[in-house]
Amino acid sequence: MSLKTYITEYLGKYLLTTLEMVGITLLIGAVIGTILGSLLYITRKSKKKWVQVLYKVLDFIVGLIRSFPFYILIFVLLPFTRLLGLRAMSNEGFIVPLTIAAIPFIGKIIEGSLIEVNEGVVEAATSLGLSPWQIITRVVLREALPSIVSGITLSLITLIGYSAMSGAVGADSLGSFAYNFGMISYDTAAMLYAVGTIVILVVLVQTIGNFIYKLVK
Amino acid sequence: MKKYVTFALSAISLLSISGLASCSGSKKTIYVGTMSQPGEPILKHIEKEYEDKTGYNLEIQLFTDFATPNNALAQGEIQANLFQHKPFLDTYNENNKTDLASAAIMYDCAYGGYSKKISNLSDLPEGAKITIANDGSNMKRCLDILDAEGLIKVDYGTTATADLNPDTVNSYIVENSKNLVISPIATNLIAASLDEKDVYIGIVNATFAINAGLGSSSNLVCQEQDPTHKNANILACKTEDLKEDWLTALVEVLTSKETDAFITSTFGSTITPYHG
Numbered sequence: 001m002s003l004k005t006y007i008t009e010y011l012g013k014y015l016l017t018t019l020e021m022v023g024i025t026l027l028i029g030a031v032i033g034t035i036l037g038s039l040l041y042i043t044r045k046s047k048k049k050w051v052q053v054l055y056k057v058l059d060f061i062v063g064l065i066r067s068f069p070f071y072i073l074i075f076v077l078l079p080f081t082r083l084l085g086l087r088a089m090s091n092e093g094f095i096v097p098l099t100i101a102a103i104p105f106i107g108k109i110i111e112g113s114l115i116e117v118n119e120g121v122v123e124a125a126t127s128l129g130l131s132p133w134q135i136i137t138r139v140v141l142r143e144a145l146p147s148i149v150s151g152i153t154l155s156l157i158t159l160i161g162y163s164a165m166s167g168a169v170g171a172d173s174l175g176s177f178a179y180n181f182g183m184i185s186y187d188t189a190a191m192l193y194a195v196g197t198i199v200i201l202v203v204l205v206q207t208i209g210n211f212i213y214k215l216v217k
Numbered sequence: 218m219k220k221y222v223t224f225a226l227s228a229i230s231l232l233s234i235s236g237l238a239s240c241s242g243s244k245k246t247i248y249v250g251t252m253s254q255p256g257e258p259i260l261k262h263i264e265k266e267y268e269d270k271t272g273y274n275l276e277i278q279l280f281t282d283f284a285t286p287n288n289a290l291a292q293g294e295i296q297a298n299l300f301q302h303k304p305f306l307d308t309y310n311e312n313n314k315t316d317l318a319s320a321a322i323m324y325d326c327a328y329g330g331y332s333k334k335i336s337n338l339s340d341l342p343e344g345a346k347i348t349i350a351n352d353g354s355n356m357k358r359c360l361d362i363l364d365a366e367g368l369i370k371v372d373y374g375t376t377a378t379a380d381l382n383p384d385t386v387n388s389y390i391v392e393n394s395k396n397l398v399i400s401p402i403a404t405n406l407i408a409a410s411l412d413e414k415d416v417y418i419g420i421v422n423a424t425f426a427i428n429a430g431l432g433s434s435s436n437l438v439c440q441e442q443d444p445t446h447k448n449a450n451i452l453a454c455k456t457e458d459l460k461e462d463w464l465t466a467l468v469e470v471l472t473s474k475e476t477d478a479f480i481t482s483t484f485g486s487t488i489t490p491y492h493g
Contacts, residue, residue, distance in 0.1 A: 082292070089289040169280075169285060186428035
């Protein structure tokens with residue numbers, strides 16, 4: 001494949017589907033992941049018995065989904081995606097397993113960021129009479145923001161990597177292009193173009209992530 | 218923080234609305250599943266003609282492995298697929314209790330044994346390794362080629378093609394005087410496996426072989442003879458769709474003289490149009 005063919009016929013379509021797939025996943029994953037991460041953070045410290053049980057259950061589910069090899073998760077979730085009324089083997093259908101994989105991943109990263117926040121700050125907020133909800137939203141999440149930003153950047157890059165497996169269920173991404181048109185078509189040039197595009201994309205994401213990190217710090 | 222959450226939520230709803238809007242176009246979309254070689258270029262070639270003729274929207278969906286396009290078809294997520302031969306479809310139907318049908322016979326794919334180490338079968342050393350396809354119907358195809366060349370003798374006994382298992386490939390080989398090591402692997406890796414030190418022959422579709430730079434005649438050491446065209450590739454669909462007008466129109470453009478000429482000029486001797 002010539003570079004011209006790649007740019008004029010394929011680049012736009014595959015770049016767009018990758019961005020769409022990964023973008024929607026990140027949005028949903030970041031929102032639910034933040035809630036999940038905060039929940040893990042709150043429940044793990046509690047002295048109440050039932051809250052501790054809740055933490056154990058949540059942590060188990062997170063661990064369970066995270067231990068699924070992503071390639072297997074895609075196929076396990078096909079019936080679930082169909083239940084949602086989506087075409088499971090399509091671009092929009094692939095967002096479902098990608099999101100299900102992203103939520104616990106981001107949740108764990110957020111939990112990690114929150115734990116890093118200085119205990120003293122939390123104690124000070126408690127002594128000021130803030131409610132647990134206020135402590136989380138106004139103090140801890142805000143304090144942890146730089147660390148969360150770098151965690152989300154990391155997640156986004158991981159998701160771009162995951163998106164390469166979309167070809168298994170007939171969804172399009174730069175990664176599946178590299179496999180379909182490069183690997184199994186034995187077209188090294190096509191593979192290099194797609195991988196090159198991914199490299200640029202990842203560098204761009206990292207640069208923007210670093211920039212926002214500096215901004216919030 | 219509230220601001221961010223509100224922003225994210227509104228962004229999600231905005232995206233899903235725009236997603237829904239793009240789905241509800243007035244044109245009916247026909248999804249056809251295929252693989253990058255040789256199906257994609259052929260479908261791409263007829264895409265515009267089909268859309269102009271029928272007013273339907275044709276969407277080509279690419280899959281990376283043989284296992285999934287039939288699953289997508291059976292679930293109704295694609296309306297047709299083009300990547301397999303009839304024995305492969307029969308095996309799928311048998312194993313999954315589905316009723317997928319062949320809408321049209323499309324083309325013969327040359328299938329043969331390729332080598333980077335020998336140019337003649339008689340030079341094959343004792344204990345050489347041969348890589349073959351690892352799905353039931355194509356594994357049988359490979360073993361039959363080796364049998365026809367007299368390298369091994371195969372006997373499947375009462376085992377149906379659908380039940381052939383790559384893990385027990387040796388149980389189908391009743392005679393193997395050269396002690397050849399027959400190794401079933403994923404079809405798309407067979408050509409690449411020829412770079413391994415101990416792999417002497419890989420049996421694979423000519424399209425794969427030529428893309429992998431094995432096009433010269435000195436690389437081809439044996440070739441399948443298929444006078445009855447039983448391994449010709451087909452366009453598959455659901456049985457209940459056989460009479461649908463979108464399918465009739467699709468078969469018409471796919472089997473036209475013009476498409477045949479395109480196939481011949483693109484793939485040369487590796488893909489030969491044949492419509493039964």
